[in-house]
Amino acid sequence: MSYTSAAETFDLARAQDVAREEQARAQAFFGTACGNAAALLPILHRLQDMFGYIDQTALPMIAKTLNISLAEVRGTMSFYHDYRTARPGRHVLKLCRAESCQSMGVDHLVDHLAARHGLAPGETSGDGALTLQNVYCLGNCALSPAALFDERPVGALDAARLDSLIAEAQQ
Amino acid sequence: MSATRIYVPCDSAALSVGADEVARALGAEAARRGLAVDLVRNGSRGMMWLEPFVEIETPQGRIGYGPVRAADVGSLLDAGLLQGGAHTLRHGPVEDMDFIKRQQRLTFARIGVTDPLSLDDYRRHGGLAGLERAKAMTPDAIVAEVQASGLRGRGGAGFPAGIKWRTVLEAGGPQKFIVCNADEGDSGTFADRMVMEGDPFMLIEGMAIAGLAVGATRGVLYIRSEYPHAIDTMGKAIAIARKASILGPAFDIEIRVGAGAYICGEETSLLESIEGKRGQVRAKPPLPAHKGLFGCPTIINNVLTLAAAPSIIAQGGKAYAQHGMGRSRGTMPFQLAGNLQRRGLFEAPFGMTLRELVEDIGGGTASGRPLRAVQVGGPLGAYFPESLLDTPLDYEAMAAAGGLLGHGGIVAFDDTVDMAKQAKFAFEFCAIESCGKCTPCRIGSTRGAETIVKIAAGRNVESNIALVKDLCTVMTDGSLCALGGLTPMPVMSALNHFAEDFRRAPARDAAE
Numbered sequence: 199m200s201y202t203s204a205a206e207t208f209d210l211a212r213a214q215d216v217a218r219e220e221q222a223r224a225q226a227f228f229g230t231a232c233g234n235a236a237a238l239l240p241i242l243h244r245l246q247d248m249f250g251y252i253d254q255t256a257l258p259m260i261a262k263t264l265n266i267s268l269a270e271v272r273g274t275m276s277f278y279h280d281y282r283t284a285r286p287g288r289h290v291l292k293l294c295r296a297e298s299c300q301s302m303g304v305d306h307l308v309d310h311l312a313a314r315h316g317l318a319p320g321e322t323s324g325d326g327a328l329t330l331q332n333v334y335c336l337g338n339c340a341l342s343p344a345a346l347f348d349e350r351p352v353g354a355l356d357a358a359r360l361d362s363l364i365a366e367a368q369q
Numbered sequence: 370m371s372a373t374r375i376y377v378p379c380d381s382a383a384l385s386v387g388a389d390e391v392a393r394a395l396g397a398e399a400a401r402r403g404l405a406v407d408l409v410r411n412g413s414r415g416m417m418w419l420e421p422f423v424e425i426e427t428p429q430g431r432i433g434y435g436p437v438r439a440a441d442v443g444s445l446l447d448a449g450l451l452q453g454g455a456h457t458l459r460h461g462p463v464e465d466m467d468f469i470k471r472q473q474r475l476t477f478a479r480i481g482v483t484d485p486l487s488l489d490d491y492r493r494h495g496g497l498a499g500l501e502r503a504k505a506m507t508p509d510a511i512v513a514e515v516q517a518s519g520l521r522g523r524g525g526a527g528f529p530a531g532i533k534w535r536t537v538l539e540a541g542g543p544q545k546f547i548v549c550n551a552d553e554g555d556s557g558t559f560a561d562r563m564v565m566e567g568d569p570f571m572l573i574e575g576m577a578i579a580g581l582a583v584g585a586t587r588g589v590l591y592i593r594s595e596y597p598h599a600i601d602t603m604g605k606a607i608a609i610a611r612k613a614s615i616l617g618p619a620f621d622i623e624i625r626v627g628a629g630a631y632i633c634g635e636e637t638s639l640l641e642s643i644e645g646k647r648g649q650v651r652a653k654p655p656l657p658a659h660k661g662l663f664g665c666p667t668i669i670n671n672v673l674t675l676a677a678a679p680s681i682i683a684q685g686g687k688a689y690a691q692h693g694m695g696r697s698r699g700t701m702p703f704q705l706a707g708n709l710q711r712r713g714l715f716e717a718p719f720g721m722t723l724r725e726l727v728e729d730i731g732g733g734t735a736s737g738r739p740l741r742a743v744q745v746g747g748p749l750g751a752y753f754p755e756s757l758l759d760t761p762l763d764y765e766a767m768a769a770a771g772g773l774l775g776h777g778g779i780v781a782f783d784d785t786v787d788m789a790k791q792a793k794f795a796f797e798f799c800a801i802e803s804c805g806k807c808t809p810c811r812i813g814s815t816r817g818a819e820t821i822v823k824i825a826a827g828r829n830v831e832s833n834i835a836l837v838k839d840l841c842t843v844m845t846d847g848s849l850c851a852l853g854g855l856t857p858m859p860v861m862s863a864l865n866h867f868a869e870d871f872r873r874a875p876a877r878d879a880a881e
Contacts, residue, residue: 235645277647278628296556301707337562339706340417353385
């Protein structure tokens with residue numbers, strides 16, 4: 199999935215529907231044992247999939263729907279690396295920086311991205327085409343260095359393959 | 370003439386090097402030439418350096434070709450691919466390949482052989498025999514069988530699975546849960562991912578058996594968000610299993626997707642995450658077996674542990690226990706990663722040496738440079754120097770050598786590695802991923818990274834090394850969980866075995 203397709207205006211009414219749906223689903227599955235916040239991660243995931251990020255205006259609504267405090271919603275959301283508070287670039291490249299990819303030279307690729315494309319981890323390119331993000335392990339360690347381009351796995355990366363991914367993002 | 374069956378893997382490692390393009394090219398080119406082919410997307414055989422690895426079914430067995438690029442399809446068909454014809458990419462009958470022949474595949478027996486989402490394939494290859502047998506057994510007998518197998522938790526800690534199951538069986542309460550930990554975050558590991566993408570019904574069957582064993586009606590499969598293909602495949606497999614009444618009101622499974630926190634691979638932190646909270650570690654006791662998910666008795670096991678259950682129940686615990694050495698029974702799917710020539714998944718009984726795996730099976734470094742360090746067991750595992758490569762791979766022997774087996778990941782480095790940099794990374798990773806609950810991990814990780822920077826710059830090297838060692842003792846003894854408690858393992862192994870890397874910079878003691 200590319201965020202190009204997901205990038206629509208954050209819609210609080212639709213977010214509310216998602217929150218109610220996920221809460222009903224969690225309660226149906228876990229039954230009487232279910233805790234109040236059980237649906238929180240699925241809600242945050244779905245909102246981010248739909249809009250590319252989670253707008254802060256949705257958090258009081260989520261707290262009210264789940265009957266938990268706003269502090270609990272913020273606390274959970276800020277704990278996890280995945281959740282974004284702002285819209286990313288049209289594409290996201292998650293580059294693995296963990297040991298296996300280090301052993302196959304991922305640090306040289308990071309240098310290449312900075313030198314050739316002016317792109318550093320955590321940043322979005324000036325044209326809004328691509329956000330570069332560090333991740334730690336994609337489970338493709340036998341084909342290091344590895345990355346995820348949106349949801350497409352790419353392995354055995356080198357500078358040339360990176361360049362072509364960036365060209366693809368700019369299209 | 371019937372269609373020739375061609376296999377092109379759908380495992381995400383294969384996809385990452387163009388398996389989809391190969392499958393498309395094969396389909397299009399075969400159609401253009403008027404050749405009848407039946408294209409099956411199988412799991413991966415685990416020979417990742419040969420991916421995309423294409424197989425053709427012939428009267429002589431399955432013939433393998435790899436690594437195949439989309440551009441090779443024309444020349445392969447010209448060479449008589451569909452009859453298993455000669456080509457530079459041909460490796461002959463897959464079952465005769467050295468990397469396959471030398472394994473003992475129990476958990477991975479079907480992976481790469483079958484279509485992961487074909488329930489018929491699964492049944493034909495022995496699937497569901499364990500669950501069928503379990504249905505006719507008492508919970509006590511199921512747990513006894515797992516205990517007899519000697520199966521230990523494959524997530525890293527190696528706790529006897531049977532004891533965990535018995536504790537949950539004997540715990541009271543109206544609701545119990547089975548939680549599968551598929552938050553496989555250790556660098557160098559991908560066995561869980563391959564199971565979920567390559568044989569998802571095996572994991573479903575294992576969770577269902579665990580449910581029968583302890584009287585749990587609900588299971589949660591917690592998969593990390595970095596595994597989109599595994600999430601997709603498991604979701605489809607669960608839907609198929611529901612339709613076939615393998616899952617239903619008596620036992621059902623829900624997928625939960627992680628959100629990029631390594632710490633959630635720690636069992637109590639994972640439970641917090643399912644509950645919708647910050648993934649902070651819980652103090653133990655109470656154990657999850659007594660008070661786990663939402664306070665209910667919970668079995669929480671790794672993917673490989675639960676995936677071992679079907680064959681243990683089908684063939685009996687004793688058969689499983691015949692493999693392995695010492696107190697490490699059964700087989701372990703080792704994962705060869707990083708700078709090795711032949712990288713992939715190699716399932717073997719415990720007890721092989723690290724040298725056999727790295728040099729013999731793995732073929733030494735991919736770069737062709739001398740091998741310098743091997744990290745075993747992920748980011749919390751020790752770095753082994755060449756002199757310790759004869760250590761056997763079992764839980765006790767690895768611990769005796771100052772390391773851990775963990776989830777079976779093996780990452781090789783050539784002589785360009787800077788071990789001071791690796792030690793610094795170990796601290797930095799701990800700082801990024803610390804849940805923040807305990808001080809040794811939260812503060813110690815940052816202070817450790819800062820001190821290694823000073824050492825690398827040549828500032829008060831000996832006293833700063835002493836400081837790092839002291840800090841490591843505090844973290845080992847004082848952290849709440851394995852993240853803070855084991856980060857010292859890569860650091861200390863680097864300091865002990867690669868001391869020269871910490872003394873490279875010209876001394877600048879006055880600069881402090």
